[in-house]
Amino acid sequence: MSDTDKLDILTRVEGHGFVELVREGERVVDARFHLHESPRLFEALLLGRRFDEVAEIACRICSICSTVHKVAALQAVEQVLDVRISRQTRLLRELAVEGGQIESHALNIFCLALPDYLGVGGFPGLAVVAPVEMQLGLKIKALGNLIQETVGGRAIHPFNLLIGGLGKVPVEDKLRLVLDQLAETREGAATVTHFVSSLRETLPLLPAPECCAVSGGTALFGDVLATSCGEVIPANAVASWLNEQNETHSHAKVCRFDGEGIFMAGPLSRLKLLIPPEYANSLSGAPVSASLLARAIELNQALERAMAITRILLAEGIRKEAPPTVIPKAGEATALIEAPRGTLLHSYRFDSHGICVAANIITPTAINQAAMEQSLRQLVSAMEGADHDQVKTACERLIRCFDPCISCAVH
Amino acid sequence: MKPLRLAIAGLTACSGCQLSLLNCEQELPQMLERIEFHFFPMACSPAILEGEYDATLVEGCLSMPHELDLLLALRQHSRYLIAVGTCAAWGGVAALRNGENREELRQSVYGSSTATSGSFSPQPLHAMVAVDAFICGCPPEKEELLNLIGDLLRGALPSPISHPVCSDCQMRENLCLLTERSALCLGPLTLGGCGARCPSLEVPCEGCRGPVPEANLSEALELYLQKGYDHAAVLGRLRRFCPEWKS
Numbered sequence: 001m002s003d004t005d006k007l008d009i010l011t012r013v014e015g016h017g018f019v020e021l022v023r024e025g026e027r028v029v030d031a032r033f034h035l036h037e038s039p040r041l042f043e044a045l046l047l048g049r050r051f052d053e054v055a056e057i058a059c060r061i062c063s064i065c066s067t068v069h070k071v072a073a074l075q076a077v078e079q080v081l082d083v084r085i086s087r088q089t090r091l092l093r094e095l096a097v098e099g100g101q102i103e104s105h106a107l108n109i110f111c112l113a114l115p116d117y118l119g120v121g122g123f124p125g126l127a128v129v130a131p132v133e134m135q136l137g138l139k140i141k142a143l144g145n146l147i148q149e150t151v152g153g154r155a156i157h158p159f160n161l162l163i164g165g166l167g168k169v170p171v172e173d174k175l176r177l178v179l180d181q182l183a184e185t186r187e188g189a190a191t192v193t194h195f196v197s198s199l200r201e202t203l204p205l206l207p208a209p210e211c212c213a214v215s216g217g218t219a220l221f222g223d224v225l226a227t228s229c230g231e232v233i234p235a236n237a238v239a240s241w242l243n244e245q246n247e248t249h250s251h252a253k254v255c256r257f258d259g260e261g262i263f264m265a266g267p268l269s270r271l272k273l274l275i276p277p278e279y280a281n282s283l284s285g286a287p288v289s290a291s292l293l294a295r296a297i298e299l300n301q302a303l304e305r306a307m308a309i310t311r312i313l314l315a316e317g318i319r320k321e322a323p324p325t326v327i328p329k330a331g332e333a334t335a336l337i338e339a340p341r342g343t344l345l346h347s348y349r350f351d352s353h354g355i356c357v358a359a360n361i362i363t364p365t366a367i368n369q370a371a372m373e374q375s376l377r378q379l380v381s382a383m384e385g386a387d388h389d390q391v392k393t394a395c396e397r398l399i400r401c402f403d404p405c406i407s408c409a410v411h
Numbered sequence: 412m413k414p415l416r417l418a419i420a421g422l423t424a425c426s427g428c429q430l431s432l433l434n435c436e437q438e439l440p441q442m443l444e445r446i447e448f449h450f451f452p453m454a455c456s457p458a459i460l461e462g463e464y465d466a467t468l469v470e471g472c473l474s475m476p477h478e479l480d481l482l483l484a485l486r487q488h489s490r491y492l493i494a495v496g497t498c499a500a501w502g503g504v505a506a507l508r509n510g511e512n513r514e515e516l517r518q519s520v521y522g523s524s525t526a527t528s529g530s531f532s533p534q535p536l537h538a539m540v541a542v543d544a545f546i547c548g549c550p551p552e553k554e555e556l557l558n559l560i561g562d563l564l565r566g567a568l569p570s571p572i573s574h575p576v577c578s579d580c581q582m583r584e585n586l587c588l589l590t591e592r593s594a595l596c597l598g599p600l601t602l603g604g605c606g607a608r609c610p611s612l613e614v615p616c617e618g619c620r621g622p623v624p625e626a627n628l629s630e631a632l633e634l635y636l637q638k639g640y641d642h643a644a645v646l647g648r649l650r651r652f653c654p655e656w657k658s
Binding site for chain 2: 009012039127145
């Protein structure tokens with residue numbers, strides 16, 4: 001190719017989007033983040049499908065988040081069908097979800113975000129300028145995948161997670177291997193927080209919007225949405241509170257919320273809302289760019305939680321369980337869960353034959369669009385006078401702080 | 412030796428095939444010694460198409476006009492273009508309601524909003540460009556991607572797979588979920604190479620790797636009928652990953 005063809009796409013994020021700068025003469029006056037991912041129309045694809053197909057199809061929304069999509073969809077379907085899961089299944093699912101959290105956060109920190117701080121283009125550059133950190137990141141990432149595969153049968157699109165239980169429960173030897181690797185990785189992972197906090201932040205300190213996160217259950221699980229404004233919204237009212245709207249600049253619906261506030265989902269919001277009050281002060285004023293540090297803290301929390309769950313499972317002994325009898329029935333339910341990037345909602349309605357007649361999926365990046373827009377505007381005004389390329393680079397870095405998952409958002 | 416110059420792009424998909432490559436955590440550092448990841452927007456900046464590529468790996472199907480522009484540019488400047496994953500090879504999950512009116516489907520999600528109005532029924536890559544090799548799976552196995560890289564480094568293409576999932580399953584001496592449990596297992600009709608990952612955990616094959624060459628559909632449909640599954644039920648499942656299955 002003789003000409004250099006600059007494709008105006010945002011790199012080092014999942015999916016397809018780009019930042020557009022709005023100019024008046026030479027002055028940059030606004031910035032917009034366009035999500036131009038191709039829609040697969042999942043909410044239409046699921047219609048007419050039987051209850052036992054829904055989670056298998058819905059997990060294909062996104063690879064990085066496939067385990068948490070699968071679990072969210074299963075939880076919603078099980079609620080409709082009155083299927084109870086055993087303590088063992090609950091713990092194994094939680095372990096798989098923590099595995100996804102570990103993999104996703106390691107991918108973001110060490111592959112997608114770190115190049116911004118070390119002045120390289122991506123992992124090939126990291127291998128040169130920060131080989132030790134990259135090796136550590138890859139090791140942690142691989143462990144997240146090992147956990148997902150041990151429980152879910154596969155790191156991406158975990159087929160072993162089924163309605164009411166698992167295809168085959170993992171043998172204890174495999175869980176012991178997971179535990180050994182968690183113990184081995186722990187010390188190195190503890191250095192990640194320190195390493196990340198030592199990175200020089202060049203973005204202006206932009207105030208983080210209000211926060212929201214799932215609450216009311218263990219760790220990433222729950223049945224209500226809690227906000228920094230003190231609201232506690234039950235699962236079945238969350239979709240209307242989030243208030244998704246179609247807008248012309250985005251292929252994803254945009255959450256406009258129920259009122260004036262703009263809310264952010266994700267690691268920083270979770271930490272702000274859910275950590276013990278004695279630590280809350282140090283985080284309450286944390287800017288958007290502290291999301292990377294929040295991710296590093298959560299990475300360690302996820303490793304600890306995975307270790308605790310694995311120990312419990314091994315102490316209690318793994319049992320083979322009979323699959324539940326599932327009788328189709330009409331009804332609808334909404335499940336909430338915290339995905340690596342924030343609150344995830346799956347809502348389904350079934351007819352009396354167990355056929356899906358309505359589906360609604362709201363993802364963290366759809367929730368975060370308004371927060372990203374607001375932060376972009378603040379960034380542009382904070383960088384008044386800077387040249388076009390500098391503003392553009394900063395905008396892209398800012399977007400990466402949110403770790404957007406655009407396949408999820410558009411689905 | 413000159414490094415292998417690669418382009419890796421995603422179209423309409425979940426990024427799972429690209430992530431499968433990034434999930435080769437142990438092999439990635441070694442790959443960097445022999446491979447130049449020149450165009451790989453998901454993981455590397457900047458994304459600039461420039462010069463010629465020894466090979467381009469494309470994940471996903473085509474469903475928007477701008478994707479076709481990118482695919483044509485990649486094809487024009489690549490020695491080999493490889494369809495990676497079932498979406499690229501067959502259309503995949505996104506294509507499961509192909510044959511229905513796309514605009515009606517789109518409006519059922521987006522209402523009257525025009526933001527995505529260019530969307531068309533998802534197509535596999537070979538519907539629009541010449542494809543030199545196919546790697547199937549939702550997602551493909553990591554080993555298949557590593558073998559692909561190995562083949563490309565030798566200037567070769569991977570040899571196509573021709574056996575069904577059933578052969579992999581028999582090799583592992585698994586219980587047959589179709590004959591012994593009357594489960595709707597799509598192993599007989601589905602391309603092998605996955606080591607029968609799902610049936611090995613007693614989960615029926617969902618057909619995520621698309622059709623095996625010379626699949627005997629009518630014979631299989633008879634067998635499924637004996638097990639209590641009518642044609643519509645079986646075809647409905649088969650079309651989850653490949654709209655081309657016809658009765």
